[in-house]
Amino acid sequence: MLSSLGAAPKMVDWQGRGYFAYPGGLATPAGTEGGQLPQAGDHIGWLDALSRAKHGDFSLLPRLVGLGGADPHPVMRRLCAELLGDAGPASVVDTIAARLATEDVGFERTLAWGAVLTRRGKLADMPIVLAAFERVATFSDAEMLPVHLSGCLETGYELCDHQAYDSLQHYRQAVLDRCAALAEGFGTDQICVCGGELLGVVGLARRMLQRLREPCFPFELRRRFECATGIDCSSFYREGVFRPAQAVAILQGFIESPHASRFESGVRYFWGHRIPDQVADDG
Secondary structure, X not given: OOOOOOOOOOOOOOOOOHHHHOOOOOOOOOOOHHXXXXXXXXXXXXXXXXXXXXXXXXXXXXXXXXXXXXOOOHHHHHHHHHHHHXXXXXXXXXXXXXXXHHOOOOHHHHHHHHHHHHHHOEHHHHHHHHHHHHHHOOOHHHHHHHHHHHHHXXXXXXXXXXXXXXXXXXXXXXXHHHHHHHHHHHOOOOOEEEOOEEOOHHHHHHHHHHHOOOOOOOHHHHHHHHHHHOOOOHXXXXXXXXXXXXXXXXXXXXXXXXXXHHOOOOOOEEOOEEOOOOXXXXX
């Protein structure tokens, strides 16, 4: 967050307080605009969008697509991409998918928007992310996109590393084959998936309990669960060290609670609120 109006934004700490580190939106105090860094106003806009989304108002999310103009602060770009993936209405994310599929948006935006699409997890978008990755595969940081694709399409790690394949073409075919298999199994590619299964909060909690038996629990799973439910999972970690007993208590408590029955399979949620397909920007 911003420690002051002139400070640089920082990434959300998913081994710390996550979005709970941002208790509410901020209004720009009168007379302070001239003393702000260029990204300060963008960060306040991001905070307001986050605060409203926590209360079920997604009207500011469309603004995050273009926040920061042509050359945004790199951390702001990532913050916006993360929140759009977590809470972006379908129409907003569909616009990003269309642009990523048809425009040369540059390396940094390719990574950011690829992350948006994989955080939503719509099966039909995965070939778009794959094609975008192929365009930037020679850049070292591009390796994050196969990791995101794997997180959507499988429970294992076969698709995590494209370099494990004989060629990029073989990797491409493996991803497309997996997409086709899932589409055939579900009867459509117009669904959201996570871990190769239909997106679902209860299913995610159960997979997280299973994943606790393996080493190196990924904080990405904590992020997905916390964003969907609004349940504070900060106790999963203490000073960056994962605490499985705390995770078990929270996840098992959720699964056994009446609260879990509110979450429908195949539906995206943010802070317990169903994310709408469309939303009108309030101005």
